[in-house]
Amino acid sequence: MNIGGIDIGEVKVIPELESGDEREVFAFYGLASFNAQCAEKALVNFAMGYKLLDESALSQEQWLELYDGFNSKTYGRLLGHVKKRVDLPSELVEHLSKSLQKRNWLAHDFFFDYAVHLADEDGRKEMIKELQSLILLFQIADKAVEKLSFKVWAEFGITEEWIQNEMVVQFEV
Structure with missing residues (x-):
């Protein structure tokens, strides 16, 4: 997959809808929220690495x-910080801006906007489809920023392989 000239590879498979019950709605909401947080932390790591280049x-x-x-900045402030200092491809900026808007909507208004939908199976299935699309949106944002981060962190000798080795060492203890 490619966004703004950045090859992000493959995204994780998004689970299929199974039953459309309330628990499944909450499970998909949790997965969407998790992926939104991953995208946000990717921005933290990118901003940090880019800042270190100047220090x-x-x-x-x-x-x-x-x-x-x-790490204490909101997704919006992080994105604003990065956009001011880094020349990102316009397609990526648009995607990150959309992911910011959807992340805020997910956190603050999703259940309000879909309150009536929870009452019936078709409504819950519609909610799950929306959450599946958000999961994909956030995964793409996360992977694209992560790819950019690896380019910055490589300046410090930190590569994907180095990170994987460090994770193995940390989990062996």
């Missing part, structure tokens, strides 16, 4: 303070 050597305390600052 001289930082102490561990300064590094953590900088990370905490980015």
